[in-house]
Amino acid sequence: MSIPEFTRYAREAAAAIGATFEDIDGGRGYLWRVSRGGRSVLGGGGGICAYPINSAVAYTISRDKSHTKSVLKASGLAVIPGGLFFAHTLRAALRDSGREVADAVVFAGRQGFPVFCKPNAGSRGDFAEIIADGDAMRAYATRLAPHYEGFLVEPLLQGAEHRVLVKDGRVIFHAVKATPVIVGDGRTSVAALIAALDRSALAPGVSASTITGHPHDSIPAAGQRIALPGRRNLSAAGGIEKVSEQAPAPLAALAVSAVEALGLRIGAVDLFDLSTAGDSSDPVVIEVNGNPGLRTLELAGRGDLIRAIWTSMYEECLS
16 A cells, blocks of 8 residues: 655655654554654644644645635735635525525626636645536536535636745745646547546546537547646646746745745745746736645655755754
8 A cells, every 4th residue: 555645755754864753544654753852743644734834724724725815815915816606505504695606607607708616625636627608617516516515716817837835935946837638649539538648647536637629529630639728736637847946036926925924834836927928927826735745846856855845844843
């Protein structure tokens, strides 16, 4: 059985600083303790924040995309506009009016379809989809309801997508994300090509890829490349174009400010660059992750940066 990547990082960091790593989850790796010199730190995978230097309040706010937007807007930072709605009526009596699926359809119509929707508490690109019209919105809410309660409706923006990891006010790395692509062979339908991509690339528990503008039964020509816009997460068959330890100044400034506004010490900020020249001069925050995965660094062969992050955290917490 494979263990979560955070567990590997914690175990390796503990060994590097002469601390004891103890799996207290029966070997499954989702709960651990690192100890040294009479002090100890708990950590875990799944829904647990693996970064002990982030406060519970800051991390919890960052998990709620709507709350995160509210904090950033109140701090004068650029965020994608949008609205929060709910996929089912289980707790409708506890919220204000105008938050139901029918309201989401009206809101999206005023914004102008197509729109982009994603779960308010989702991650890894799960159920992050382009929604073409009101019928598609209602169908989306029906599919979403068994898995998530709230969802965001946002305008569909075009631009390069970036991720900037910040720790204690300093950029650790910057990555440019790539859109998932299917490539035709002249024989296979769009639906079958997407299904094959999902089988090979989707992380467990992430919803299937979707596409608009191409009939699912159509057969792309050999070599024809069709982008699957809407989400570029590594867990959702996305890719990384490049990784650097420096970020363009406008991206770095906005990312650092967003992490600080939330009260996080470490966080990954996803941003769109909306500039027509593609020069990073017009960034806007997509969301902030207070428990960021580091698979991007693994794929880029930058295990040294991963070790530096984790060993410095445990040295601080155990000193």
